[in-house]
Amino acid sequence: MSTRDFHLPDLGEGLTDAEVLAWHVDVGDHVALNQIIADVETAKAVVELPSPFDGTVSALHAPVGSTVEVGAPLLSVQTTSTDVSQPRPETTLSSDPGLLVGYGAAREQPVRRRRRSASAERSSDASGPLSPTSASPRRPRSTPPVRKLAADAGVDIAAIVGTGPHGRVERVDVMTAIAGARDVSPAPSHVSSAPQDPLPVRTRIPITGVRRATARAMVESAFTAPHVTEFLTVDVTESEALLSRLRSEGARVNMLAMVSQALLLVIDAHPMMNSRWDEESGHIVQFAAVNLGIATATDRGLIVPNIKNAQELGLLPLAERIRELVGVAREGRASTDDLRAGTITITNIGSLGIDAGTPIINPGEAAILGVGAVRRLPWNHRDEIALRDVLTLSLSFDHRLIDGADAARFLTDIGALLTDPARSVLQAARAGGSQPPAPRTP
Numbered sequence: 001m002s003t004r005d006f007h008l009p010d011l012g013e014g015l016t017d018a019e020v021l022a023w024h025v026d027v028g029d030h031v032a033l034n035q036i037i038a039d040v041e042t043a044k045a046v047v048e049l050p051s052p053f054d055g056t057v058s059a060l061h062a063p064v065g066s067t068v069e070v071g072a073p074l075l076s077v078q079t080t081s082t083d084v085s086q087p088r089p090e091t092t093l094s095s096d097p098g099l100l101v102g103y104g105a106a107r108e109q110p111v112r113r114r115r116r117s118a119s120a121e122r123s124s125d126a127s128g129p130l131s132p133t134s135a136s137p138r139r140p141r142s143t144p145p146v147r148k149l150a151a152d153a154g155v156d157i158a159a160i161v162g163t164g165p166h167g168r169v170e171r172v173d174v175m176t177a178i179a180g181a182r183d184v185s186p187a188p189s190h191v192s193s194a195p196q197d198p199l200p201v202r203t204r205i206p207i208t209g210v211r212r213a214t215a216r217a218m219v220e221s222a223f224t225a226p227h228v229t230e231f232l233t234v235d236v237t238e239s240e241a242l243l244s245r246l247r248s249e250g251a252r253v254n255m256l257a258m259v260s261q262a263l264l265l266v267i268d269a270h271p272m273m274n275s276r277w278d279e280e281s282g283h284i285v286q287f288a289a290v291n292l293g294i295a296t297a298t299d300r301g302l303i304v305p306n307i308k309n310a311q312e313l314g315l316l317p318l319a320e321r322i323r324e325l326v327g328v329a330r331e332g333r334a335s336t337d338d339l340r341a342g343t344i345t346i347t348n349i350g351s352l353g354i355d356a357g358t359p360i361i362n363p364g365e366a367a368i369l370g371v372g373a374v375r376r377l378p379w380n381h382r383d384e385i386a387l388r389d390v391l392t393l394s395l396s397f398d399h400r401l402i403d404g405a406d407a408a409r410f411l412t413d414i415g416a417l418l419t420d421p422a423r424s425v426l427q428a429a430r431a432g433g434s435q436p437p438a439p440r441t442p
Contacts, residue, residue, distance in 0.1 A: 021064065271286045306342035361396055
């Protein structure tokens with residue numbers, strides 16, 4: 001019998017740690033190979049970890065709520081077999097959502113990570129994030145693009161205390177230093193004593209997991225991409241009538257799906273809306289497919305799962321896919337694949353009774369479209385004042401990629417399809433794609 005340690009595997013997407021949400025085993029329990037032993041939350045999603053061993057749990061090394069770095073031990077298992085090897089640190093997520101690969105016996109010549117010296121471990125781990133006053137002569141940990149960003153802006157990167165793992169200086173830390181918007185001192189992950197507040201405190205909520213990742217991403221987006229927002233109020237009376245008829249025939253469809261389909265029908269004529277500014281390569285990347293992000297508010301924070309190749313879907317399949325994806329996200333079951341590689345996002349602020357806003361662009365994308373609430377208002381219709389159903393679209397876009405005039409044309413093209421939904425059928429037919437089913441004549 002031998003004791004084997006299970007180390008937190010690399011969960012992909014550049015993630016360096018995860019928070020333990022729940023243990024499904026306890027010390028003394030027998031675990032079978034591939035049995036789910038724990039749920040962990042990364043900055044992207046909740047992941048179920050299967051056991052790479054068959055044996056008896058002898059120790060749990062991380063309590064619920066703790067943050068564990070990739071490569072750190074999670075639990076120990078006493079196995080009866082002597083040839084079971086420790087999972088390799090390179091274990092990653094496969095293309096099958098939730099499936100971890102790379103477990104099992106190590107190959108004859110496993111790839112090993114270079115071990116740092118004890119002095120390096122002490123300087124980066126024991127003393128916390130590096131600071132300009134540190135006795136260590138090494139420069140702060142960061143990536144070459146981050147160092148270049150600081151150098152180009154004339155910012156001394158040694159004067160920035162990073163908020164990344166082991167004090168690594170992240171892009172958002174440099175952008176914050178450039179903007180001078182806030183103190184760049186790091187927020188400790190474990191607070192030994194609560195600070196003294198001048199006002200009565202109801203409760204303190206740790207900033208972890210998705211909420212911390214979302215905050216970092218939004219700050220980086222706001223300080224990196226020059227945001228501009230344009231608004232268009234649209235008469236959607238005919239779209240509402242079509243939706244009502246479809247629902248009367250049993251279809252589960254709403255205005256969000258109608259606006260999403262209108263966006264997908266016109267975006268091919270506006271390729272910059274479906275693009276990315278790639279600073280490191282010096283290119284503007286235009287995408288051939290649309291991975292439509294659906295901004296979703298969850299108990300864990302805001303996440304943006306996306307529909308791959310959404311341009312291939314007609315109205316009703318699109319509505320069903322949106323409903324499924326939002327449900328999965330709110331239940332905390334969105335996979336890493338659901339959350340990666342989005343190209344443009346839509347956010348349904350109207351579901352909260354909001355008319356318009358200035359949504360922040362999802363990092364790495366060119367634009368985000370906000371859909372406001374449908375209101376019954378007096379409106380100029382055929383040169384007369386009439387009560388009409390209207391909504392406001394709010395388009396935030398990256399001004400490096402998109403000019404105001406181009407954004408305006410994109411908005412008005414979407415608005416034209418919503419004002420006259422019959423155009424959607426004609427446009428889909430011309431494009432050779434799917435089209436919404438025509439309701440039966442009563």
